[in-house]
Amino acid sequence: xxxxxxxxxxxxxxxxxxxxxxxxxxxxxxxxxxxxxxxxxxxxxxxxxxxxxxxxxxxxxxxxxxxxxxxxxxxxxxxxxxxxxxxxxxxxxxxxxxxxxxxxxxxxxxxxxxxxxxxxxxxxxxxxxxxxxxxxxxxxxxxxxxxxxxxxxxxxxxxxxxxxxxxxxxxxxxxxxxxxxxxxxxxxxxxxxxxxxxxxxxx
Numbered sequence: 385x386x387x388x389x390x391x392x393x394x395x396x397x398x399x400x401x402x403x404x405x406x407x408x409x410x411x412x413x414x415x416x417x418x419x420x421x422x423x424x425x426x427x428x429x430x431x432x433x434x435x436x437x438x439x440x441x442x443x444x445x446x447x448x449x450x451x452x453x454x455x456x457x458x459x460x461x462x463x464x465x466x467x468x469x470x471x472x473x474x475x476x477x478x479x480x481x482x483x484x485x486x487x488x489x490x491x492x493x494x495x496x497x498x499x500x501x502x503x504x505x506x507x508x509x510x511x512x513x514x515x516x517x518x519x520x521x522x523x524x525x526x527x528x529x530x531x532x533x534x535x536x537x538x539x540x541x542x543x544x545x546x547x548x549x550x551x552x553x554x555x556x557x558x559x560x561x562x563x564x565x566x567x568x569x570x571x572x573x574x575x576x577x578x579x580x581x582x583x584x585x586x587x
Contacts, residue, residue, distance in 0.1 A: 387452040398446045399457075400560075402439040406431055407556040414549070428548055429471055432480040436468045455509060456491070463487050481543035484555060485536045492532035495525050520577025524570055531566050535559055 413427035425433075443461055447453050467483035470476075498505035499522070506528060507521040516524075539559070543551045 388450050390449045395446070395450075398442045398449075402435060402442045403556055403560075405438055406435040407552060409434060410552050423475055425472075425475060426477065428477050428552075429475065429480075432468055432477070433472050436464055439464055459490065460487055463490075477548065478543070481548075481551060482540070484539045484559070485543075488532045488536035488539065492529045492536060495529035495532065499525060499529065514571075515579040516574065517577040517579060520574045523577075524574060527570055528567070531563065535563065 410428060410431040413430060416427045416430075418425045418427070418430050439461060443453060443457060446457075463483050463486060467479045467486070470479040495505060504518070504521040504525040506525045507516075507518070511521070539555075542554060
């Protein structure tokens, strides 16, 4: 199915909005304890649970407007549902924090499997959006696999050794910014592999 184009600002709001709303909600209720069914839940766990329907609603709107969701978005949503559910069921914030490790680790593993098969699965997903020679895709895939692995390790170290406040800030802003900056630098570094559209012969 061809993706329908929508306002890029609206698209960014739907993609990034749920995470920002989680951050704002966490800041407002982090020091509050809520009691449900005789069990006490921290503000962080309540914010994590509320994040699930917010994310699903945003993805539903995005799908309705564009007619398409990326594989990365689908995998992320599944992980949020699974680990958000485990967080609520066991009343344990560690499940929600380790979700990020598993998502980044899964992406690194999938890209690595493709590389072992001599393929760039990243090209399969993004080839239409970014025309590039195979060598460029293989280099980008190797580097991105390592980046995802590094983010997975960083998240695991941070949530186990640092405060929840710091983890939430890094999860909301630092990790996405680092990934965006990394991808931008790679596109610049791999310029020579980009395939430019050849204008039709006017003669």
